[in-house]
Ligand SMILES: Nc1ncnc2c1ncn2[C@@H]1O[C@H](COP(=O)(O)OS(=O)(=O)O)[C@@H](OP(=O)(O)O)[C@H]1O
């Protein structure tokens with residue numbers, strides 16, 4: 028075990044104090060969905076609304092994190108598991124800092140999402156299923172990746188030749204083919220308000 032000679036230090040300022048100072052209940056909005064489903068767009072819209080209302084937030088976005096922290100990882104099942112493991116641990120640190128955190132990753136495997144939930148306290152993990160039919164994602168194809176995957180230029184593409192486990196009981200179920208971006212964002216912000224995260 029690599030941690031056998033390290034000791035956990037209790038910090039003087041604790042999570043509840045940080046949260047109280049920020050007048051919010053820290054939580055993690057865990058967006059999951061296919062490529063092109065709208066994770067990034069909706070997460071950004073929610074983050075902007077919360078920021079405007081004076082909340083302390085941070086958004087970890089798939090493509091950006093893969094340019095830095097997870098720049099060594101690809102798209103094999105094994106690399107995706109490690110990608111989500113690191114994101115989950117980083118999110119926990121931001122939660123400790125008292126923030127309302129959003130992550131926008133495909134996060135295709137239910138075990139990894141369950142692992143992320145298990146790292147946090149009860150009520151801190153909010154799974155947001157960005158539920159968009161693959162036909163709609165493919166039609167949008169904002170980065171031209173479906174076209175490449177269909178042409179065999181990208182392998183292990185989620186929904187085509189790599190698996191996606193649909194969430195069975197997400198806290199939030201957002202249907203982007205039936206609501207516009209603003210309505211999707213408001214659905215999430217209203218949930219946070221109703222559940223007392225923004226008190
Ligand atoms: N093979 C393959 N499958 C899926 N996606 C691919 C692939 N190759 C590159 N991309 C681009 O990488 C983004 C997904 O990265 P994630 O870190 O969210 O993926 S995962 O959670 O580890 O499965 C994804 O971003 P989004 O479109 O925003 O989801 C793609 O732009």
Ligand SMILES: Nc1ncnc2c1ncn2[C@@H]1O[C@H](COP(=O)(O)OP(=O)(O)O)[C@@H](O)[C@H]1O
Pocket residue numbers: 060061062063064065066067068069131167169202203204206207208209211
């Ligand atoms: N209701 C909606 N919610 C989110 N995105 C939408 C919606 N309607 C259309 N779109 C478009 O769908 C695309 C989604 O892309 P993106 O947010 O990058 O998806 P992802 O991060 O899941 O790959 C964007 O071009 C966005 O403008």
